[in-house]
Amino acid sequence: MKFPIKTFKRGDQIIAFPKNTLEVSKLLKFARKYNYEILPIGGETNRVDGTKPQSNRTIILNFNKMKRIEEIDSDNYIITTQSGALLKSIQQVADKKGLFFPVNIAPSDKCTIGGNISTNVGGLQTLRYGNIEDHINGLEVVLSDGTIIDFLSKLKKDNFGPKLWKIFCGSEGIFGIITKANLKVIPKKKYRTTYLIKVHSLKKSVRLLKNLRRKFYDNLTSFEIIFPIPSNYLFDQTDDEYNLIIEIRSNYEHNYKKELLSSININYFKVNKIEENISNSWIWKKREELVYNQSKYNFQQKFDISLPLDKWTVFINKIELFTKNNKSFTPYFFGHLGDGNLHCNFKIEPNTKKNNLMLSKFVYQLVIQNHGSIAAEHGLGLKKNNLLKNYRSKNYYNFIKKLKNHLDPDFKLGKNKLFKA
Secondary structure (H helix, E strand, O other), X not given: OOOOOOEEEEOOEEEEOOOOHHHHHHHHHHHHHHOOEEEEEOOOOOOOOOOOOOOOOEEEEEHHHOOOEEEEEOOOOEEEEXXXXXXXXXXXHHHHOOEEOOOEOOOOOOOEHHHHHHOOOOEOOHHHHOOXXXXXXXXXXXXXXXXXXXXXXXOOOOOOOOOHHHHHOOOOOOOOEEEEEEEEOEEOOOEEEEEEEEEXXXXXXHHHHHHHHHHHOOOEEXXXXXXXXXXXXXXXXXXXXXXEEEEEEEOOOOOOHHHHHHOOOOOOEEEXXXXXXXXXXXXXXXXXXXXXXXXXXXXXXXXXXXXXXHHHHHHHHHHHHHHHHOOOEEEEEEEEHHHOEEEEEEEEOOOOHXXXXXXXXXXXXXXXXXXXXXXXXXOOOOOOXXXXXXXXXXXXXXXXXXXXXXXXXXXXXXXXXXXXX
16 A cells, blocks of 8 residues: 555654645545545644544645745735645735735734635634635635545636635535635735723723724724733733723824724723834734733633624623622633624633533523624634534534535545534
8 A cells, every 4th residue: 555645654643745736636535545534734723623633544634835825916916825825924925015915813823824714714803804714716625535626716706606615614624625725815004003902891892892993994903802800911900901902004194093092082991002003013912922821820611702792791791690600610701802702711610520511501502692603713623523513503413414425425534523423
């Protein structure tokens, strides 16, 4: 039995480094013939065990040698890239051409564009620009039997058949392997201003978002919220105030600074720091530090949810009542208020299975009651592969299983991701 391309062994695992789409196709044909499972990996920055093998007979597809950015088309505002390219590299290449790829997440120097697409990442600028699905113009994918399908396109208007590539976006590799992408870029705006603002309450934070969104919608790119407990760790504060990170981008030289500040009622808000056109931002570094503090201070039970804006205060009020009555749970909340994504993290003491199940059941049911999503941007992977069956409709669950059976009848791609095989 000879592998179609060079592979390496790491313990019982077989790791392949394909250089192009044809080699990916050969590997999938080989895997089907000799009964191997296939697991694609990118930067391995996911948080739901999305790159954890389920069997010793697994070929891990490492895309480290498929990171070529093939073309920057400034006429059509399209970047064509292999799926192993780093998100940071794509941002930098676009920037040099005076263009902007607006998807941005904290580990941009580690995560790959294929992994970003397969999990449909959102990130720090979803408020204005949406998730990565809104910045794809086409994909090239390889199916489980090795068939290569070219969905690539540079056209803004192309209804020559439905956009079938969209089913691979957010599917975490269970339908097929993404090998190439056409990404949409836009002209870069000249000026950026970032604000760090203290506020007394969640209700006032929501009110400010509505006000700024109404006035600056085309230029308001980020509106982050940090709740009191993580704020206390991050800024060494001892009060019960929230912190907001607000960012505006425009081509207007003063970047609406005067107009924005006049929209903020100084009785309710305190502007702590303003950064103008700073590439090495202290404010955004603190935002990254916020994520690492979760592990540092043992807030390890994590829920990645999203809620309609009008349900945030309802949700938080019920969480506060729950934690008041159950002293085992300490919340550590932050998120992208602008797009509705809330990271609900908890310290559990004692950290027992009973307490974990109690908390999970309460949070998930509360989210569903408030018409939210219990998997906002991190996906499901292996850690949360029971949630579709438990919380989606029976028709939805059966449909996705039928689609999986059609595209991957031997269940060789991403086994047990999203739902159990």
